[in-house]
């Protein structure tokens with residue numbers, strides 16, 4: 700029987716290790732191009748950080764001038780978000796729910812790495828329907844996820860090739876990584892989701908894809924890249940509510 704999917708971030712040791720991460724190594728590439736993408740495609744105002752974790756991505760949005768709300772299902776991660784940003788707005792939510800979040804409220808929704816950790820296509824689609832509901836007309840949604848290639852190559856900040864099942868995984872299967880930039884070497888459970896499946900989810904939930912961005916390193920950064928100059932570890936979907 701297959702092991703059920705667990706949220707690797709509902710754990711105090713993992714939360715503490717993750718909260719100490721800034722934007723090192725491979726993570727740098729995830730955030731490097733976001734300011735330009737947000738400036739190009741989103742209006743200023745209210746932003747929702749879905750799966751805010753310990754608040755790294757929420758504080759990033761604040762630094763761009765957004766009034767932010769961070770939501771997460773992990774009390775362990777949220778406790779650290781509160782500690783690191785005493786005046787910030789963070790809220791614990793039920794898995795798969797955006798209950799209490801008003802309609803047509805946000806100019807921008809960012810989800811940074813969260814959908815790697817959400818199991819089942821149905822739940823992903825239901826959440827995107829909720830994003831459609833809580834975004835203002837014409838609002839922008841940015842979904843930053845691991846590229847499928849992340850799980851079959853090694854990186855400055857991740858080991859993945861030590862997991863043989865990653866190489867035969869299909870969309871919906873569990874894949875694993877080890878984050879080498881933290882002092883927590885335990886594998887993280889992700890769920891593989893292909894580009895084709897994400898496109899179907901966006902279509903079903905009423906989103907148009909404005910841009911699919913695959914950030915690569917230039918090779919000039921002072922970082923010991925492994926594959927980052929030739930394979931994009933992340934996929935950044937910029938979506939518009941239609």
Ligand SMILES: C[S@@+](CC[C@H](N)C(=O)[O-])C[C@H]1O[C@@H](n2cnc3c(N)ncnc32)[C@H](O)[C@@H]1O
Nearest residue numbers: 708750751752755756771772773811812813816
């Ligand atoms: C890899 S962490 C990223 C945290 C943050 N966005 C960042 O960039 O630092 C993923 C987060 O997604 C959260 N998460 C997983 N499933 C979720 C769900 N169904 N709803 C909301 N958050 C979820 C986890 O608890 C975890 O805090």
